[in-house]
Amino acid sequence: MSRVEALHALLPQTQCTRCGYPDCRAYAQAIADGEAEINRCPPGGSEGVARLARATGRPALPLDPECGAEGPRQLAVIDEAWCIGCTLCIEVCPTDAILGTHKRMHTVIEPYCTGCELCIPVCPVDCIALLNVTPGQTGWDAWSSAQAEQALERYEARQLRLVRAAQAHTERQIAKAQAKLADLESHTHGLEGPDAEGEAARKRAVIEAALAKARARQRGE
Incomplete structure (x- = not known):
């Protein structure tokens, strides 16, 4: 288990973002990188700080009030x-x-x-x-370790679902743009000569730009 994973396993996995990071894993990464203190997790409370202190060798600081206060579930x-x-x-x-x-x-x-x-x-x-x-x-x-494990499983499942949904949306956009390019003539119906050519060129440029943007998003750029 990596250092980040070990620290991540000590967090309650509520994914509340009160630590100032987008999720518990990002906070664990920041602690491992020396970019964050170990006292920024209100759901874990003083016991959570103590656990992180033992794992990192840092002093157990009081919970940072800017992140919130320890309280009941x-x-x-x-x-x-x-x-x-x-x-x-x-x-x-x-x-x-x-x-x-x-x-x-x-x-x-x-x-x-x-x-x-x-x-x-x-x-x-x-x-x-x-x-x-x-x-x-x-x-x-x-809050129990079993509850933390369940919360993490559900959070990761949700993240995967969102990624897949975004990918499917991008694929639909690409297919739609490709279909429009293949049938560009129908989008300039009623125009002739230079007007038709100019409109076709304009529409082609717009569609190709949208297609390039969708493909870049598909590549994660």
Whole structure:
């Protein structure tokens, strides 16, 4: 196991981004690279800092207040009477813990919610509340290794799904552009002579530019 993987395994995997990094792995990488302190994970709390201190040999610092405070595990709860089905909460949930479709009521799948709170600020009707489900227990006392493993599995599955969806979208764009290039004459119907040639050249340039952009995105550029 690499140093980054070892540090990553010590994090609670809530993917809350309160550490200032896009996910737990990015935070682990920053710690390994010496770019981040070990006290930036509120969900892990003081015990989480202690674990990272032992793994890195650094002193166990108090939790950085800029990242938030240690607290009990929170569960997101949607007020179904006010939910407008905008799907914004679904789009930001790192573990696909929210079920619903456009203009239909959403609901939280309780075992999969990490309490990351990312759904709260995006809700336009303020219909999501946080419920304290571990009163008297905070940090790693409120969150188990099994829950962390499940959260990581679901997060990675979601990331893979998003990548595949983006790839499929790009492939559809490429196919659509290629079809337009192959049938360019139909897009200049009714024009003749120089006008037709000029319009065809303009459309070809636009389509080829879109095609080049899509192919670059497909290559990860």
